Amino acid sequence: MALLEIQDISISFGGVHALRNVSFTVEKGQLAAVIGPNGAGKTSLLNCISGFYKPTQGKVLFQGEDITPLPPFKVAQKGVARTFQNVELFSNMNVIDNLLLGRHNYFKGGYVRNALLGYRSKDESRERRRVEEIIDFLEMEQWRKHLVSDLPYGIQKRVELGRALAQEPSLLLLDEPMAGMNLEETEDIARFILDVHQELGTTIVMIEHDMAVVMDISQHIGVLDFGEKIADGPPEKIQNDPEVQKAYLGENYEAIRRGEAR
């Protein structure tokens, strides 16, 4: 049984078909990528998985269970974590508090215990320890008490990855983890993604525009264009797929290459 099975989903906004009959399967332990030109429906696909959008047709199966009708917080509780294209951190809090929010559902105490004990509860120190492990893992020690809004963009992206990891997800969705980063930051994040995949064994679905990275690290790639899936397979196959080349480079790609077109 695949960990994530997207079965024939469609969603449209007004007259725009953001997704049309898209199916995609991710096996447990895979590092998969979804690519496609701007506006192809990649983020819509992620939003459908995490329950933020409700597809008009089709189903999303996670660990064999239909999660399509669940609200986003329940999908998260099932073990799906994600990062966002534009960083969506809680900017008035420091790094520790942001990661502790990722641990939200691992706390056991109720409101009364919270009010009586506050930071002294066993929950707090246990979860703080877990958060420190993640801070170590992502090498963010020096920023742990900094307000997130004071951190540079590249580090914010890393904090967001940390918050998603704090949820201990079995499926991690990354929406353009390298967008807007310089070469060094891109390499850092790529290394962390590989670490997460190999050391923690987390299944990852990533949307990314940086083709070099995608071809380098992912094992399985799905390609979207105008809301439809046009190809699906390992990186080598995708690179040589004529449909994909057409979507990215235009109709006349072959002709241009042969020097025939104007």
Next chain:
Amino acid sequence: MAVTRFCVRSYEQDSRIFPSTSAKLGLLLLAIALIALPWVAGKYIIFIASVAAVSVIGALGLNVLTGYAGLISLGHAAFLGVGAYTAAILSTQYQLPFLITLPAAGVFAALLGAVVGIPTLRLKGMYLLVTTLAFQFIVEHIVYHWEDVTAGDRGINLPDPDLFGFTLDKYMGYYYVVVALAVIAAILMKNLAMSRTGRALVAVRDRDIAAEMIGVHVAKYKIIAFIISSFTAGIAGALYAYLLGLISPDHFTLNQSILYVAMIIVGGMGTVMGAIIGAIFMVLLPEFISAISGPISSAYPLFAPRIGGISVTIYGLILIFFLLFEPKGLVGIWLRIKRYWLTWPYTY
């Protein structure tokens, strides 16, 4: 800015509220001052101190809703009124003791709070403001016109509060009760803020969509914020009713709601300290104005008839000043001073 602390040995120690000895010393002095007050001060000062303590409780309640959860409310005085009238009716018509009417006032206000909270699941900002405003007017209207129960604008006379059969002296025992409850409320609120619940509320305020996506039940936390806030307001209202001894609809009008919003803005929204300082500041401000208005009106007799209008104007000016120049409130100013002296005489 990260403040470096040496020799922190555990996570509990690292997240302490009052890390330094000087802060603890300051707290001790404050406690001594609060305990000594009724023995050294006159009745009026004790009364004002009690009003300030009640306002601190009320402001702490609004701070949970508006400061932490970001749900703005103009109906806070209505919740205080619900608490006050619950206590008044239970103690006069059913002769119930203070120990029962006080929690009952909180619980009844909290129930109404949960109901008022339901529209917040769909409404934000200006629309929510109008909803809470409607609640304010509905409560005012009911209190005025349901004369069989609330006695309309004649008001209700409350008996003196009693504890375990002993009647509490307004200027001694009751003062201690009110101040102790304010201190307890502050501690509970601070704990809540530094726990999972507080973080979730702030997450809902700052980015509700991201909060939902990381597994926070946003709808539940919005209702929780309303329940905590209105419970606290109900308690504050009941305490206020016993303190005054006579309550009428005039004590819980829209003006009072605005005053509570002003308290948390002036003090510094989203902080326990801000709610405390703001409440005390806004209670002492009219006292200060009336203290200086005597000399002013005798020095400038032409000015005298208008002196009453001045206090409202000064409220407005202070509110505008804080919104424009010091959005973090008095707490923001205090933190800046502290940071300056931390490294004195060096600049950083």
